[in-house]
Amino acid sequence: MSLSVGQVAGISGVTVRTLHHYDEVGLLSPGGRSLAGYRLYSEEDLERLERILYYKELGFPLEGIVTILNDPAAGTADHLRRQHKLLTRRIGRLQAMVSSLEYEMEAQLMGISLTPEERTEVFGDFLDAGYTEEAEERWGSTDAWKQSQRKATSYSKQDWLAIKKQSEGIEQGMVEAMQSGLPADGTPAMDLAEEHRASITRWFYDCSHEMHRSLGSMYVDDPRFKARYDGIAxxxxxxxxxxxxxxxxxxxQ
Amino acid sequence: MSLSVGQVAGISGVTVRTLHHYDEVGLLSPGGRSLAGYRLYSEEDLERLERILYYKELGFPLEGIVTILNDPAAGTADHLRRQHKLLTRRIGRLQAMVSSLEYEMEAQLMGISLTPEERTEVFGDFLDAGYTEEAEERWGSTDAWKQSQRKATSYSKQDWLAIKKQSEGIEQGMVEAMQSGLPADGTPAMDLAEEHRASITRWFYDCSHEMHRSLGSMYVDDPRFKARYDGIAxxxxxxxxxxxxxxxxxxxQ
DNA sequence: CTTGACCCTACCGTTACGTGAGGGTCTACT
DNA sequence: AGTAGACCCTCACGTAACGGTAGGGTCAAG
Known part of the structure; x- marks a missing residue:
């Protein structure tokens, strides 16, 4: 059950060159070689490669990965725990970034731009990053894409005016509903909420009722949103x- | 309201050298220069920098970022939408990786290792990655850390025996409860569940009741977990x- | 008028591979 | 047995995105 470079590359998704490189720097040296000098990878080598890829995803430099993987006091489970912790943390960071994006979309909807202080806060999401790899759809090189997709995902000035007008209308409706003492769980207010959700889905991202609910919570919990809405009324x-x-x-639900 | 390189660096978290580099490659050229030739960044430059950092986080090459940011047909909102979509996708990928890690921890608990097929599936999580940056706590260079922290996060062979024995005990209890016809929502079964959760928290990661619930769902929804548990009984x-x-x-809750 | 904190422009160094070049190896089919 | 095609090997140079340092102006403070 020993695999060649090409096979390991196929299974793991890394390139042959990368495996050569990992061998060179002592990160992953295959268990053995064939008579002809071919690298032969064992089961354990595959497991090690998996650990490596997790750490790499987390942004560890190869040299750092070598040292922690070679640490005799750390077993597989220790790595699993550490990777779990760091990955969870990382997900939290990305979620904060998503929140910031949603906040900025709100700002866009209202046709205003962030204040310097707000932007400073957004930059905070990027601190202590921890990684990087490669691009999703081969941007920068693909050129055909530019012509094919762009039209479909880009809005004109006219669209923007329409969007802004629509969202202002919804907001105005909310304010009126609130100020005439209509209950927040009454049909008129709920209809406005649904209109709001539909508008987001239409113009920005697919917003389920559940996502919409958490967006709503953010209006109160996130001081930036809170300040904006309470500023209106x-x-x-x-x-x-x-x-x-x-x-x-x-x-x- | 124009800022120097150092100020922008302070606000955004990138280094001065990076700003120089972005200027060189035409990614972010400051709006103006002082008489002495100092770079002066405007408000809009800051916004552009923010867009850049999001795209970079998503793994776009700088050159690619230049082209999409310079695309006259794409406005701020288009970038926000795209970044939101890709970030959400990325979070999904990371969550899949977390699931895989949890699966492997389960395997560890039972003292067995993944089959080649299972590992192949895990590798699938890494495909179409998309980014990378730097390490969390300065691994690879810090050496003091090694001595200070390692002891606290590493388990001995003895510990592992204890962990394995404990988790097997819980599992055995579950099987017996089920086979004696005790209801899953009865006190004995719930106590076993709570014991299970405590064990995870103790040995692996901090597992709230909510997280535990979703782990439980995974036992049924994730075919790997499902097969393992149904294999026991x-x-x-x-x-x-x-x-x-x-x-x-x-x-x- | 000088010292310390910043800024500038080169320019070389580094990490993690990409990308051939030049040359064996291994079934597979004639 | 001969040979094409698919893999594998070892150099070795190229690249992206900065890091770091050298050598030299700038500017408010004392």
Whole structure:
């Protein structure tokens, strides 16, 4: 059960050259060689490669990976625990970045741009990063893409005016509903919430009722959103959140 | 309101050298220069830098970022939408990797190792990656760390025997509870579930009741877990999941 | 008027491979 | 047995995205 470079490359998704490189730097030296000098990888080599790829994903330099993998005091499970912890942390960071993006989309909807302080906060999401690899769809080289896809994902100035007008309308409706004492879980408010969700889905990203609900929570929990909505009308953040939650509940969870 | 390189570096977290580099390659050329030739960054430059950092996080090569940011047909909002989509996707990938890690921890607990097929599946998580940056706590260079922290996070062979024995005990208890017809939402089964959760928290990662519940779902939804548990005793996967869910509910959501 | 904190422009170094060049190896089919 | 095609090997140079340092202006503070 020993595999050649090409086979390992096929299974793991890394290139042959990368395996050569890992051998050179002593990160992953195959268990044996054939008579002809071919590298032969064992089962354990594959496991080690897996550990390596996790650490690499987490941004560890190869040299660092060598030292922690060669540490005799650390067993497989120790690596699993560490990788689990770091990966979870990393996911948290990315989620914070997503929140920031959503916040900026809101700002876009209202046709305003972030203040310097807000932007500083956004930059905070990028601190203590920890990794990097390669691009998703071969951007920068593909040129055909540019012509084929761009049209479909790009909005004109006219579209933007429409978007802005629509979202302002929804907001205005919310304010009026709130100020006329209509309950946040009443039909008019919920309808506005649903309109809001539809608008997001239409123009930005596919927003399920569940996602919409958590977006609503953010209106209250995230100080940036809270300040913005309460700036429009005091109590609007909570009112919007409740209307959104009620609307989500109405649509089954 | 124009900022020097150092100020921008301070705000954004990138180094001065990086800003120089971005200027060189035409990725981010400051709006103006002072009489002495100092780079002066404007508000818009900061926004552009933010877009750049998101794309970089997503693994785009600098050259690619130049072309998409210079695309006159794409406005800020288009970038926000794209970055939101890709970031969400990326989070999904990382979550899949976390699941794989949890699966491997389970395997560790049972003292067995993955089959080649299982490992192949794990490698699948790494495909179409998309990024990388730097390490979390300065691994590879820090050496003091090695001595200070290692002891605290590393388990001995003895520990492992204890862990294995304990988890086998819990599992055995589950099987017996199920086979004696005890309900999954009964106290004995729930207690076993709670014991299971405590064991994970103790030895692996901090596992809240909510996380435990989703781990339980995975026992049924993830074919790898499902096969393993049903291999021990038919129906065990569902039984364990239900016991875990009941236990979570018992502890208030 | 000088010292310390910043800024500038080269320019070489580094990491993690990509990309051939030049040359054996191994079934597979004639 | 001969040979094409698919793999494998070892150099060895190329590249991306900066890091780091040298050599030299700039500027508010004392």
């Amino acid at each position: 005091p109590g609007l953040a909570e009112y919007a959140r409740d209307a959104i939650a009620a609307n989500a509940a109405r649509h089954g | 038919p129906g065990l996967a569902e039984y364990a999941r239900d016991a875990i869910a009941a236990n979570a509910a018992r502890h208030g």
